[in-house]
Amino acid sequence: MKLKVKGRVWLETINGTFAGEGRITLLEKIIEHGSINVAAKSMKMSYRQAWEQIDAMNKQYDKPLVLKNSGGAGGGGSIVTNEGKKIITQYKKLTNQFEDFLKNESKLF
Numbered sequence: 001m002k003l004k005v006k007g008r009v010w011l012e013t014i015n016g017t018f019a020g021e022g023r024i025t026l027l028e029k030i031i032e033h034g035s036i037n038v039a040a041k042s043m044k045m046s047y048r049q050a051w052e053q054i055d056a057m058n059k060q061y062d063k064p065l066v067l068k069n070s071g072g073a074g075g076g077g078s079i080v081t082n083e084g085k086k087i088i089t090q091y092k093k094l095t096n097q098f099e100d101f102l103k104n105e106s107k108l109f
Contacts, residue, residue: 064081
């Protein structure tokens with residue numbers, strides 16, 4: 001029987017989970033749609049759930065990862081900051097390295 005080594009990557013602070021695949025995907029969807037609400041809907045989650053995840057990341061990091069503009073005449077919208085984009089890039093890099101590690105370790109079985 002062939003065995004595979006499996007695992008997941010997530011980032012933590014002393015206050016708990018900072019980001020994993022779901023939160024990184026949420027950041028990417030905000031970049032894609034320019035809106036927390038639309039990003040949340042595309043992931044089949046409520047705005048409240050999405051905002052709670054974003055707020056948790058913003059509070060745990062030195063700089064905000066997402067900024068939101070209030071609605072009104074000019075409309076609302078949200079942007080992922082450069083810091084947020086760096087987190088996405090670093091997470092993707094780490095995930096790719098981890099997947100390579102898992103693949104190599106699975107060869108032992």
